[in-house]
Amino acid sequence: MMFALDSILSIYSINFKKNFATYKNDTIYFNFEESTFSYKGKKFKMDYKMENNKTFLDGNSIALIIYKLTSNPIFWDYKNNEFFRAIETIKKFEFIEGNDSCILNFYFSKSLNEQVWFDENSLIIHIKDGFYPKYNYINSNSEVIDSIRIFHTKEGAFFKIFITTKYGSYKRIKEKNVLKFVIYSYGNFGYIIIDPGHGGEDPGAIGKWGIKEKDITLSVSKKIADILKKEYGFKVILTRNDDYFVSLKERAEIARKFNAKLFVSIHCNYSEVDNAEGPETYFLSTARTNEERAVETLENSVIKYEVEDNNLLKFIISDILQNAYLKESQKLAFFIHQKINKDRKDRGIKQAGFYVLRGVYSPSVLVELGFISNPKEAKLLSDEKYQDEISKKIAEGIKAYVDWYIRR
Ligand SMILES: [Zn+2]
Structure with missing residues (x-):
């Protein structure tokens, strides 16, 4: 709802002159091109329209202007479309921007209760009986928050936090009359390791047409890493980013060095049976079926390229450590697999004892994108467009797992 500025401001003895409004010795300047007004060097957003040479402004901005100039705590009830007066109960609101997280601090003059919910691309914090007349808009340069808008009804304040696609989760901390929210980005989750199988002298499987x-x-x-970084702001490490040999041991070491939170190994399958097709997602465990054992043997065969460590005890110990992540690994496999099995033959989620996953102390899975021994799948997997598609799906699966994990 819009109001004619001159008439409404005159009620509060504020003089309005085209580009500014004065009260006693204070002045507010309007910048209609920018849709802002400024007071004491600070800028505020407003909505306005011009009609018959008159300037009309939205209720929220008018309430703020009256408060700034006259210290009269006037609020705009955006649901009932009316002005009301209330005692300022939110004494201070702090917004601290950071890289992986932002902090919102509310200081109350008395004990107040809050409610939190999501509405499309925003997180809404409703402070019951909370009234905050100082701002109606706060800009943000952080990765995780776009901006904050503040609305009121007679019930209290609504802080609408516009979050980005990089939003991960939030934590609420309440102490006496201070309410604190930490808004985390996905970057705060920690490192995700994407492990391109084979490389250099180890070509992996050779498929149709020498693929x-x-x-x-x-x-x-590389595509998965790109999407995870650019789209969601995750921290991602590739175990190799070119065509060179990296031993399984080194891959696990990279994961440990970055204190990996997730490890996703990417492979392609091979079968003597020409028409074998479909993606498979594995998590580390003991192989149960002959088929699972066959894939395990195939992927573990890279060991022959490496100096055999033969330290069986080490494997057994790391196996036990991996067990701690068994449930999470299974969950990660589930989230990835339900994205990639669409429009493809579903071969399901499987378990096997891959060496590359053994030295990794985090939830980890191995994705077989499909069979490059099958002409149909070899063509599909070498197609750039399909690579984009499956990479997007795997990235979405990883994100879905992280959402489940951090918002539990
Ligand atoms: Zn492989």
């Missing part, structure tokens, strides 16, 4: 597994895994892994 090499190592090339497809590298291309898809």
